[in-house]
Amino acid sequence: MRRSGALFYVALTRASRGVFLLANAREPSRYIRELSEIAGNDLRFETIDGELLRQCPACRAGHLVERTGPANRRFLGCSQFPNCEQTAPLK
Template sequence: MGGISGQWQCDGREKLKVMVLWRYNQLDPFRTALQKFEHIEVSGMSFHRAKGLEADYTILLDVSEGDYGVPSRIEDDELLNLVMPRPETFEFAEERRLFYVALTRASRGVFLLTNSREPSRYIRELSDIAGDNLRFESIDGDPLHQCPKCRVGQLVERNGRGNSRFLGCNQYPECEHTAQAH
C-alpha cells in the first residue's frame, strides 16, 4: 500500500476522509456518480452544506475569480437585502465567511484548485499569511515557481528581445515581475 491512504490504513485507522467542496450546487461534479475507493471515503457538497463537518483533507474546487467563483460575483437577491439588518461594509464579507467555513473543514490539509490566470483574491491573502507553508503545484503534482512579488502567479519562461530567455509572472500585465532564466 502506497501513498497517504495506505499509510493511514497501516496505522489501523478507518478510511481516510476526503471532502470535495464547491461554491454552488449546480457545479456538483459528482452529480452522476461518486467515486468509491478502498481506503478513502469521499464526500462532496457545497460550501454551505459543509458547515460543522470535518474531514482529514478537503479539496476546494474553482477557487478563482468570476461569477461562480470564490468570491462569487453574483449579486444577492434584492429582497434579501431589504431584510438584512444593515449592509456589510467589508467587500464580499459573506463570501469571505463562507470561504473560511470551507477552508477550515480539514484536520490535515487543504487543496485549492484554481484557474492559474484568475486565482481568487483569497489565494493572495492566504499566500501573505501562510508564506512558505503554502505550496503551488500543477495538476500533476509538479511544483510551480511562485512569483515572489504578487504571490499568486507563477514564474514561467518567456522569450525576450534577441531570443533571450527570462522568467516572467503569468499574471502579467497585473504583475510585471521578471527574473533571469537559469
C-alpha cells in the same frame, strides 16, 4: 468580510492536515491572493499533475514561467503579466 468569505475561512481552518484548492491560473480569485500572503512559504503551487510551480515572490498569486524576450533572451516572468511584471534570471 462577506458571508461567503467567512464560510471559506471557517472551512479552511477546519482542515487538519492540509488543503488543496483549484484555481484559474489566469484569473486567481482575491481569496487565493489573500491566502498566499497569509501562508507565505507554507503554500505551494502545483499543476493538476502535481508538478511544482515557482510562486511569484512579488504578487504571490502567480507563478514564474519561462519566457523569451528581445534578442531571444530567455528568463522567468510572472504568469500574471501585465498585472505583475516580476522577472528572474533563468538558471
